[in-house]
Amino acid sequence: MTPIEEIKSKIDIVDFVGQTVKLRRSGKSYTGFCPFHANTKTPSFYVFPDTQSWHCFGACGTGGDVFNYVMKRENVDFGEALKMLAERAGVQLSERSPRDALEDERVRRLREITEAAARYWHNLLINSEVARGVHNYLTNREISEQSIVNFQLGYAPESWDALSKYLLSRGYQPKDIHDAGLTSERDGGGYYDRFRNRLMFPIRDIKGQTIGFGARALDELQQPKYLNSPQSLLFDKSAVLYGVDLAKEAIRAHGVAVIVEGYADALMAHQCGFKNVVASMGTALTEMQLRTLQRLAKKFILALDADVAGLLAMQRGLDVAQRTLDRESAPVLAADLKTLEDRLKIDIRVAVLPSGYDPDDLLREDLSAWQSMLDSALPVVDYLIQIVTAPLDLSSAKGKAEAARSLVPLIQKMADPVERSHYLQDLARRLRVDERALLETNTRAPAAPSVRTRGAKTALAPASEKVAFSLEDYCLALLLRHPSELSNLERLGLQSEDFTQSENRQIFELLKSWLDYEGSEPVPDLRDALETVLFGRYEYLVAYGAQYEPINVDEIERAALRLRERVLKQQIERLRFLEEESQRANELDEMQDYRQRIALSTEQLNWTQAAISARSMAGRAQRAAATREKAV
Ligand SMILES: [Zn+2]
Numbered sequence: 001m002t003p004i005e006e007i008k009s010k011i012d013i014v015d016f017v018g019q020t021v022k023l024r025r026s027g028k029s030y031t032g033f034c035p036f037h038a039n040t041k042t043p044s045f046y047v048f049p050d051t052q053s054w055h056c057f058g059a060c061g062t063g064g065d066v067f068n069y070v071m072k073r074e075n076v077d078f079g080e081a082l083k084m085l086a087e088r089a090g091v092q093l094s095e096r097s098p099r100d101a102l103e104d105e106r107v108r109r110l111r112e113i114t115e116a117a118a119r120y121w122h123n124l125l126i127n128s129e130v131a132r133g134v135h136n137y138l139t140n141r142e143i144s145e146q147s148i149v150n151f152q153l154g155y156a157p158e159s160w161d162a163l164s165k166y167l168l169s170r171g172y173q174p175k176d177i178h179d180a181g182l183t184s185e186r187d188g189g190g191y192y193d194r195f196r197n198r199l200m201f202p203i204r205d206i207k208g209q210t211i212g213f214g215a216r217a218l219d220e221l222q223q224p225k226y227l228n229s230p231q232s233l234l235f236d237k238s239a240v241l242y243g244v245d246l247a248k249e250a251i252r253a254h255g256v257a258v259i260v261e262g263y264a265d266a267l268m269a270h271q272c273g274f275k276n277v278v279a280s281m282g283t284a285l286t287e288m289q290l291r292t293l294q295r296l297a298k299k300f301i302l303a304l305d306a307d308v309a310g311l312l313a314m315q316r317g318l319d320v321a322q323r324t325l326d327r328e329s330a331p332v333l334a335a336d337l338k339t340l341e342d343r344l345k346i347d348i349r350v351a352v353l354p355s356g357y358d359p360d361d362l363l364r365e366d367l368s369a370w371q372s373m374l375d376s377a378l379p380v381v382d383y384l385i386q387i388v389t390a391p392l393d394l395s396s397a398k399g400k401a402e403a404a405r406s407l408v409p410l411i412q413k414m415a416d417p418v419e420r421s422h423y424l425q426d427l428a429r430r431l432r433v434d435e436r437a438l439l440e441t442n443t444r445a446p447a448a449p450s451v452r453t454r455g456a457k458t459a460l461a462p463a464s465e466k467v468a469f470s471l472e473d474y475c476l477a478l479l480l481r482h483p484s485e486l487s488n489l490e491r492l493g494l495q496s497e498d499f500t501q502s503e504n505r506q507i508f509e510l511l512k513s514w515l516d517y518e519g520s521e522p523v524p525d526l527r528d529a530l531e532t533v534l535f536g537r538y539e540y541l542v543a544y545g546a547q548y549e550p551i552n553v554d555e556i557e558r559a560a561l562r563l564r565e566r567v568l569k570q571q572i573e574r575l576r577f578l579e580e581e582s583q584r585a586n587e588l589d590e591m592q593d594y595r596q597r598i599a600l601s602t603e604q605l606n607w608t609q610a611a612i613s614a615r616s617m618a619g620r621a622q623r624a625a626a627t628r629e630k631a632v
Helices: 003-010 013-018 065-073 078-087 098-127 127-139 143-149 162-169 174-179 244-254 263-271 289-293 308-331 338-344 357-365 367-376 378-390 396-413 415-433 433-442 461-479 483-491 502-518 530-544 551-583 588-631
Strands: 024-026 031-032 045-048 055-056 155-156 183-185 189-193 198-204 209-217 226-228 254-260 277-279 301-306 347-352
Touching: 003 065, 003 078, 003 530, 013 045, 013 055, 013 065, 065 078, 065 502, 078 226, 098 127, 098 155, 098 162, 098 174, 098 198, 098 209, 127 155, 127 198, 127 483, 143 263, 155 415, 162 174, 162 189, 174 183, 174 189, 174 551, 209 263, 244 263, 244 289, 254 263, 263 308, 263 357, 301 367, 308 367, 347 367, 357 367, 378 396, 396 415, 396 433, 415 433, 461 483, 461 502, 461 530, 461 551, 483 502, 483 551, 502 530, 551 588
Parallel strands: 254 277, 254 301, 301 347
Antiparallel strands: 024 031, 031 045, 045 055, 155 198, 183 189, 198 209, 209 226
């Protein structure tokens, strides 16, 4: 959770505004006299607990979230409002300090040392006489020269100080070499090389920077067989996938990521032309690893060994997979934006290797067997049903009960009601029992799909409101990829107030002022100008937008128009409500005023909807033309 999200989760807008404005409940919302303009007759100021937002329908005609409220009331900028609210909510804001700059410098130095070590070991493997044995080993494993180069494989010689001496001679400090995870500390003081007589696999992050190593023993008696870099400032094993730098383009292109367990498995897959393969470097997948991939693809195939240990480890891994993906995708899947849902829907499958094979063996033996294994991958829940039921006698009462006990809770945890019902029916059919009987085996109510929790008092936002947030994000994310479209979108009516989330609004306004000042070329890097606390938000949006590339102008325009449409509809709905209220109170002047504004907003809405359908038609015509061209 970012500090902004944390603040919003801790401060309820009704409580907060209610401390300075007398609010009265009115249907789903609260109303009072606007604190920002002379408002004495009909209250025109509204607070909406479901969206945690406020709006003045009187002279101000503006609104926003709790941050905008403080900015307007205290006449401060976003940064000041943030400080005030953080203090109130008891949320710690971290700022970039001179210490952070030192930390950056340290990371840079450790990275340099790590890269130097990778080059040193690689050169030894390629050029040195002492590496002849390991070279033979690689040849026997059918690992090509090209793969050795692509993966920068290396040889760490049988020596306590060969690497240390090399790095010291290049001017690096013993302490830094140790902090990079390359040496171990001697009991009596001093250091010795951590990796000796090993085949070295440099582990690179998604940008291709070396951050650590995996090392395989070359002597049968050597323990452990695999040794990794220790956790360090650079290297976090649980956050990285081996081969991701070389696999990312193929993963994006195929829309599928294949995850294997071992370094050599991933390497061999690439060598055989299956370039969308990465290795989890351990037995259980982690949440952070999946996040890395989720930006690149929506379909994952976990290819794992058939042995029992593998299966058990997988079960743990899958539990994490299911949790991560449910949470990440829930806000999107809850949306009725069909296209968005279709594109983001995530699919995890499990492929089990033939017994006795690891991916490396299978690939070397038979490429078509690898492909057919991938083709036969099962959806994750089908796979779990299979491994749970396989050892049970499903014709016996005991077997049925045990299967139900293990599987029903799993099915009930599924976020999607359609999927949930599908699997319950499926399980009932397999066990030949009644669905209702299955549900009775577990009295716990099905868990609702995760939604953001607000203050305890507030009701959950209705589905249409949740869409608003993701539509906002979507529109802004596309725009950040193509900032020069901004003036175009403004012509279509998009304005900063269409963004109800203050962090989105803030980023939009910054982009706008930047473009007004600097022009659209080169594409600005807004991070320099953003409040530190908005970095995370900005990077999320940029990464989120990246997965839609290539993005055409039409799609950006459509997103902006749809956001406009939603804002206008909401405005009209609220104005109608106010019109009725003033009619009831016999405030005829105000009623007239609301009517005029409804008419104006309706006109804008009609225009916006016409613009949307014009673009949909143009899009369809273009696609049809493209299809015809292909046919010719
Ligand atoms: Zn006002």
